[in-house]
Structures are given as C-alpha cells and as structure tokens.
Amino acid sequence: MEYTAKSNKIETLVSRCLVVAVYAGKKAKLGASAALLDRQADGAIKALVSKGDINGDPGTTLMMYDPPGVRAERILLVGLGKQSEVDATVLRKAAAAVARVAEAASLRSIDIALFDRRHGRLDTRRMVRHVVEAVDAALYRYEETKSGRAKPSHLKNAAVLVERAELAAARKGVREGEATASGVSLARELGNLPGNICTPSYLARKARAMQKDLPIKTRVLSEEDMKKLKMGSLLSVSRGSREPAKLIVMEYRGGDKGDAPVVLVGKGLTFDAGGISIKPAAAMDEMKFDMCGGASVFGALQAVAELELPINVVGVVPSSENLPDGAANKPGDIVTSMAGKTIEILNTDAEGRLILCDALTYVARFKPDVVVDMATLTGACVIALGNHASGLFSNDDKLAAELLEAGDEAGDRAWRLPMWDDYTRQLKSNFADLANIGGRNAGAVTAACFLQEFAKDYRWAHLDIAGTAWNSGGDKGATGRPVPLLMEFLINRAG
Numbered sequence: 293m294e295y296t297a298k299s300n301k302i303e304t305l306v307s308r309c310l311v312v313a314v315y316a317g318k319k320a321k322l323g324a325s326a327a328l329l330d331r332q333a334d335g336a337i338k339a340l341v342s343k344g345d346i347n348g349d350p351g352t353t354l355m356m357y358d359p360p361g362v363r364a365e366r367i368l369l370v371g372l373g374k375q376s377e378v379d380a381t382v383l384r385k386a387a388a389a390v391a392r393v394a395e396a397a398s399l400r401s402i403d404i405a406l407f408d409r410r411h412g413r414l415d416t417r418r419m420v421r422h423v424v425e426a427v428d429a430a431l432y433r434y435e436e437t438k439s440g441r442a443k444p445s446h447l448k449n450a451a452v453l454v455e456r457a458e459l460a461a462a463r464k465g466v467r468e469g470e471a472t473a474s475g476v477s478l479a480r481e482l483g484n485l486p487g488n489i490c491t492p493s494y495l496a497r498k499a500r501a502m503q504k505d506l507p508i509k510t511r512v513l514s515e516e517d518m519k520k521l522k523m524g525s526l527l528s529v530s531r532g533s534r535e536p537a538k539l540i541v542m543e544y545r546g547g548d549k550g551d552a553p554v555v556l557v558g559k560g561l562t563f564d565a566g567g568i569s570i571k572p573a574a575a576m577d578e579m580k581f582d583m584c585g586g587a588s589v590f591g592a593l594q595a596v597a598e599l600e601l602p603i604n605v606v607g608v609v610p611s612s613e614n615l616p617d618g619a620a621n622k623p624g625d626i627v628t629s630m631a632g633k634t635i636e637i638l639n640t641d642a643e644g645r646l647i648l649c650d651a652l653t654y655v656a657r658f659k660p661d662v663v664v665d666m667a668t669l670t671g672a673c674v675i676a677l678g679n680h681a682s683g684l685f686s687n688d689d690k691l692a693a694e695l696l697e698a699g700d701e702a703g704d705r706a707w708r709l710p711m712w713d714d715y716t717r718q719l720k721s722n723f724a725d726l727a728n729i730g731g732r733n734a735g736a737v738t739a740a741c742f743l744q745e746f747a748k749d750y751r752w753a754h755l756d757i758a759g760t761a762w763n764s765g766g767d768k769g770a771t772g773r774p775v776p777l778l779m780e781f782l783i784n785r786a787g
C-alpha cells in the first residue's frame with residue numbers, strides 16, 4: 293500500500309474516487325471540498341445529499357457515480373459528524389469506512405480530500421496521520437495460519453489532497469502515519485498468532501530478526517542469565533511451563549549518547565492459563581493475547597527506528613507462559629524478586645505483575661528518563677473502563693498528563709486511575725513483604741500499586757490494556773493498541 297500527499301486542484305483531478313466530507317446537522321452539510329465540487333457540478337451533490345440518504349454521522353458514506361462537471365469518476369461522500377466536534381476518533385472512523393467502501397468496490401486508488409477545514413485542535417500533520425493509520429488498519433487481514441493463498445487488498449494507492457501551503461506538513465503526516473501503521477500491524481500480527489507458534493522463543497527470534505533491517509540492537513536474556521540476576525519472581529512463573537522464559541531487550545539509540553532513554557516495558561505472556569489457579573474454559577483462547585503489551589513494544593520500536601526519531605528508546609519484554617504443571621507456583625508459595633522483596637503468591641493467575649516486577653527492577657540500569665509499561669494486566673480494568681480506554685497509572689503527574697494527551701490526540705485514549713496508599717495496603721501479607729493480589733476491590737489499582745513498589749527509582753507509568761488490546765466476538769483479533777498512543781508520545785518527545 294502506498295500513501296502520498298499532493299496538492300492538485302480537486303475540480304480537475306483525474307480520479308477513480310475522490311473522497312470529500314459532509315457534516316451532520318439538521319440536514320447534512322457539504323464540507324469545503326464537497327461544496328467546491330458541487331459548484332462545478334451545478335448543484336448535483338447538494339441535490340443528492342438533500343434526498344437524505346446520508347445524514348453526515350461519523351463514518352456514514354454515499355457513493356456518487358459520474359458526477360457532472362468534474363473529472364473524477366466517483367465522488368465518495370463521508371460523514372464527519374458535527375463540524376465543531378471532529379476529533380481523532382471521528383476522523384479515524386470515517387477513514388476506516390472509506391477504506392472498506394473502496395475495498396468492497398475493488399478500487400485500486402483513492403484520493404482523499406477531507407482536510408478542507410482545521411478541525412478543532414487537529415493540524416494537517418495529525419489529520420493525515422489519522423487517515424493513513426485508519427485506512428491501513430482497515431485493510432489489515434490476518435492470514436498467517438490460514439491455508440488459502442493470502443489475497444492482497446485491491447487498494448494500492450491512497451493520496452491525501454491538501455492545500456499547497458500544507459503539503460510539507462501532510463508529507464510528514466504520511467511518513468509518521470505509515471510508520472505507526474506498520475507498528476500497529478506488527479503488534480496485531482504478533483498478538484493474533486496462536487500460543488503454540490508465538491512462544492517466548494518465537495518473540496526472541498523476532499526481536500533478533502528486527503536488528504537486521506533496522507537500527508536496533510537486540511539482546512535476549514536466557515533463564516540462566518535471569519537466575520544470575522536473581523529474577524526469582526519472573527522465573528517462578530515460567531517454571532510451570534515447558535517453554536523457557538526470555539527477557540528481550542531492544543535498544544534504539546537515535547538521540548545523543550548522554551540522553552536518558554525512554555524505556556518501554558511490555559508484558560509478554562504468550563499464553564495465560566492461570567497456572568494452578570486455573571482459569572475457566574470459556575474464552576480461555578483469548579489469553580494468547582496476553583502478550584499484547586510486549587507486542588506494542590515491538591511495534592513502537594519498529595516505528596521509532598523506521599522514522600529514525602532523534603531520541604533513545606529501550607524496549608524490554610519479559611516473556612513467559614503461565615501454565616499448571618508439577619513445578620508451577622502454588623497458592624501460598626513465596627518467591628524472592630530481583631529487588632529482594634519477597635512475594636506471597638496467593639493467586640497464580642496474577643502472574644503478569646510477577647514477571648513485570650523483575651523487568652521493572654532490571655530496567656533501572658538504563659538510567660531511564662521515564663519508564664512506561666504496557667500490560668494486559670487485569671480483568672478488573674475491563675470492568676472499570678470497558679474497551680474504550682486503557683487504564684493509566686503513574687507516580688508522576690507530568691508524565692501522566694503527557695500520556696493522556698498523547699492518547700487523546702492519537703484517538704487511542706487512556707484514563708487515569710488513582711494509586712493512593714490505601715490501595716497499596718490491600719497488598720499486605722502475613723508471610724512476605726507483599727502479596728500478589730489485593731482482593732476483589734479495585735483490582736486494576738492494586739495491580740498497579742504492586743508494580744509501583746518496583747518502580748521507585750524513576751518516573752514511571754503503567755497502561756493496563758486488558759480492555760483495549762484486542763476485540764472479542766465476531767471481530768476477534770488484536771487491535772495494535774496502544775501503539776498509536778506510544779507513537780504520539782514519542783514523536784512529541786522527539787520534538
């Protein structure tokens with residue numbers, strides 16, 4: 293798929309399909325590009341819209357064939373909702389709808405002229421980024437483990453049309469959008485792979501392969517290495533499985549030598565059966581997605597390296613399975629973490645925090661500016677926020693604000709939850725320094741409080757992506773979230 297930015301006049305543009313906006317109102321209203329074409333077409337577009345087949349709600353579409361007076365073969369009207377309320381989410385929804393219509397019509401190319409107004413706080417660069425990312429995501433198909441030959445999409449070219457003065461910004465948006473979109477696709481692909489293929493060793497191989505094409509240095513720590521580092525908590529989880537754990541470290545150094553890196557840590561649980569505290573059978577297959585935090589680290593690192601951002605980023609993915617076995621953790625077992633803290637494992641299904649805590653201790657050696665971890669950590673977070681926002685937790689208000697804003701701008705929202713000491717007290721154990729669960733109440737918060745105990749030496753944030761990393765039901769599959777949030781955050785940091 294190729295994305296380009298151009299500034300041709302739309303009235304005279306030769307196009308298979310020219311995409312323009314309509315806004316919702318009492319009656320649908322033509323956007324600037326649509327109005328321009330309408331004048332050229334002697335009011336034919338307005339006449340069509342006034343028949344009421346499109347109301348302008350976000351993502352509604354109406355195809356018009358052989359419009360009079362213009363060179364385009366088709367005009368695709370797409371709703372952007374109320375003009376004053378256009379935001380990242382609306383734009384992405386509309387662009388995804390456009391891609392689906394174009395694909396269903398077997399179109400090879402489309403020209404998108406949706407940028408006729410500055411929509412609220414969205415600048416051209418971001419608008420273009422959203423469109424590229426959303427079109428690309430709509431065309432993604434999982435094929436890897438299907439025996440039929442993969443069918444490539446019909447759509448090969450998408451051009452965004454902007455005013456000449458905005459061309460440079462649009463080109464930047466295309467580049468950032470493409471890189472982010474590939475990062476999202478990578479995260480989705482890794483997430484969708486089944487647990488018998490995507491093992492910790494598979495992820496390690498994938499990370500090693502990434503350094504061939506990209507300015508990334510990969511190091512993989514074996515269980516032997518982890519033993520030397522005294523990662524007793526991480527290793528206790530992997531003991532219940534035949535697949536050896538891996539601690540994957542990917543370093544991208546695009547900034548100055550002395551620049552403290554952003555460290556991204558992602559939970560890489562390639563299958564979570566719960567261990568001895570085994571999960572119920574229903575939907576257990578979805579626990580192959582328990583490595584989506586790790587997958588987002590892969591996706592973000594690939595995108596950052598592709599864009600050659602002038603910052604330093606280190607990605608760390610602790611990866612293991614969580615299975616019941618004779619050697620598995622048992623409720624009541626006590627393990628000693630790399631930090632020296634002892635942990636009473638009251639529920640072996642709260643394993644994410646057990647592997648993450650040692651990774652969080654490990655990353656202090658990178659003298660990070662900030663550490664952000666991503667984890668499909670708790671069902672409780674899904675109860676709290678549903679599938680719309682990731683849970684955000686942080687020991688630093690500025691970092692939290694930066695991430696929240698990045699999520700808003702990327703259409704990949706997060707919502708902050710509190711971490712008061714009252715919650716940490718729920719983790720008290722009679723037999724160890726900490727228990728690995730804090731009871732049913734506020735489960736997402738107590739999980740974050742557990743992690744915080746191991747993240748005291750740097751500015752840290754945690755994204756609980758249990759509700760956002762994948763879809764269930766007919767639409768089952770990884771979403772690639774929160775790669776868009778992370779990319780917005782990292783691109784902003786790169787200045």
Ligand code: BES
Pocket residue numbers: 564566582639641642643644668669670671672674729730735758759
């Ligand atoms: N990977 C799960 C969290 C999860 C569950 C994400 C369902 C999405 C959907 C995690 O390892 C887990 O099992 N957490 C437990 C914690 C509990 C035992 C305190 C949970 O959420 O039930």
Ligand code: MN
Pocket residue numbers: 564566614640641642643644
């Ligand atoms: Mn679990």
Ligand code: ZN
Pocket residue numbers: 561564582641643644668669
């Ligand atoms: Zn898990």
